[in-house]
Amino acid sequence: MSRPYQVCTRCVMDTTASDIRFDAAGVCSYCIEFEQKKAQLVHRDPVEREARLRQFVERVKRSGRRKRYDCIIGVSGGVDSSWALVKAVQLGLRPLAAHMDNGWNSELAQHNIANLVRSLGVDLYTHVINWEEYRGLMQAFFDADVLDVELLYDNAMMAVNYRQAAAHGVHFILAGTNQATEGMRFPPGWNWLKFDKRNIVDIGRRFGGVRLDTFPAISSLGFAWFELVRRIRWVSFLDFFPYNKEEALTVLETDYGYRRYPFKHYESIFTRFYQGYILPRKFGVDKRRLHFSTLVASGQITRSEALQGVTGLPYPSEAALEQDKRYFLKKMGWTAAQLDGYIARPERSHLEFASEQPLWDRLVCFYRQLFGERARA
Numbered sequence: 001m002s003r004p005y006q007v008c009t010r011c012v013m014d015t016t017a018s019d020i021r022f023d024a025a026g027v028c029s030y031c032i033e034f035e036q037k038k039a040q041l042v043h044r045d046p047v048e049r050e051a052r053l054r055q056f057v058e059r060v061k062r063s064g065r066r067k068r069y070d071c072i073i074g075v076s077g078g079v080d081s082s083w084a085l086v087k088a089v090q091l092g093l094r095p096l097a098a099h100m101d102n103g104w105n106s107e108l109a110q111h112n113i114a115n116l117v118r119s120l121g122v123d124l125y126t127h128v129i130n131w132e133e134y135r136g137l138m139q140a141f142f143d144a145d146v147l148d149v150e151l152l153y154d155n156a157m158m159a160v161n162y163r164q165a166a167a168h169g170v171h172f173i174l175a176g177t178n179q180a181t182e183g184m185r186f187p188p189g190w191n192w193l194k195f196d197k198r199n200i201v202d203i204g205r206r207f208g209g210v211r212l213d214t215f216p217a218i219s220s221l222g223f224a225w226f227e228l229v230r231r232i233r234w235v236s237f238l239d240f241f242p243y244n245k246e247e248a249l250t251v252l253e254t255d256y257g258y259r260r261y262p263f264k265h266y267e268s269i270f271t272r273f274y275q276g277y278i279l280p281r282k283f284g285v286d287k288r289r290l291h292f293s294t295l296v297a298s299g300q301i302t303r304s305e306a307l308q309g310v311t312g313l314p315y316p317s318e319a320a321l322e323q324d325k326r327y328f329l330k331k332m333g334w335t336a337a338q339l340d341g342y343i344a345r346p347e348r349s350h351l352e353f354a355s356e357q358p359l360w361d362r363l364v365c366f367y368r369q370l371f372g373e374r375a376r377a
């Protein structure tokens with residue numbers, strides 16, 4: 001990397017995002033893109049926003065008439081999905097909460113999910129993943145030195161949501177995905193296509209000969225089939241509201257016995273170890289920059305708060321990191337030397353393995369022509 005280091009004067013994105021550009025005032029291209037996107041969001045006008053929300057809720061209710069549930073809401077124990085569940089119930093919807101347990105959930109996350117569904121009176125479906133198979137796939141992803149190990153969780157989680165929707169004849173999956181806290185796009189190379197089942201299969205096969213047996217994977221075509229043939233829509237539900245994370249957290253804590261995490265997505269022990277240790281050390285990626293920059297761009301925190309947020313260890317303490325490291329080593333059956341060896345090896349691209357990326361690009365193009373909607377990347 002010959003490029004001089006630079007950080008945006010408005011947010012905290014920096015030159016670790018390979019395609020970042022800066023204007024004369026030092027404002028980055030991520031800020032500018034986010035501004036343009038924000039301007040297109042309907043929720044800036046409160047009257048129109050209300051009307052759109054009412055219309056949408058009616059559609060969901062109509063589609064679920066005489067059915068046990070009218071929507072599926074995937075819950076991870078995180079704020080975004082918890083808030084989506086609360087809002088849905090407040091609006092009179094009848095969700096089935098769906099959760100995927102991959103063996104890495106923190107106790108706090110389990111506690112948060114249990115409290116939430118109990119106090120809301122919502123049914124919970126938990127898919128417990130076959131740990132031996134999952135561990136084998138994780139090991140294969142580590143051996144392959146590809147960046148997005150969380151592809152395994154995200155892919156299976158989406159598969160579980162779509163399958164539950166299909167099983168109950170439900171047409172809407174309301175997700176905690178949203179522009180207010182996640183609207184800045186991922187820099188290239190910071191994650192991978194989440195519907196890339198072929199990538200999972202190939203990496204599993206080439207490293208350790210792991211076959212997908214019970215793992216609930218979803219491919220690009222599987223996604224297209226659920227959306228276009230089964231007419232199941234994945235909706236970024238929180239975009240219907242002016243979503244403020246801090247306000248949501250306060251309500252969750254006060255009314256639902258929710259307990260907060262020190263950082264975003266820290267509900268899973270692997271996710272926090274991956275984001276707090278593996279990603280920055282092995283891949284030079286600090287996702288906190290993106291999370292905090294989005295919060296700055298959407299006016300939820302100041303830049304100096306964000307700068308504070310990205311300083312130091314991405315862990316509450318050195319001891320907490322050590323504790324997670326020990327947990328990780330034990331659960332994966334690794335020695336400390338194996339972990340060091342893994343961190344030291346260079347990254348390999350997901351594209352060195354069979355991939356659905358080219359197919360996905362064609363599908364997105366087709367989908368946009370058909371619906372004019374922004375497909376999720």
Ligand SMILES: [Zn+2]
Nearest residue numbers: 008011028031
């Ligand atoms: Zn910026």
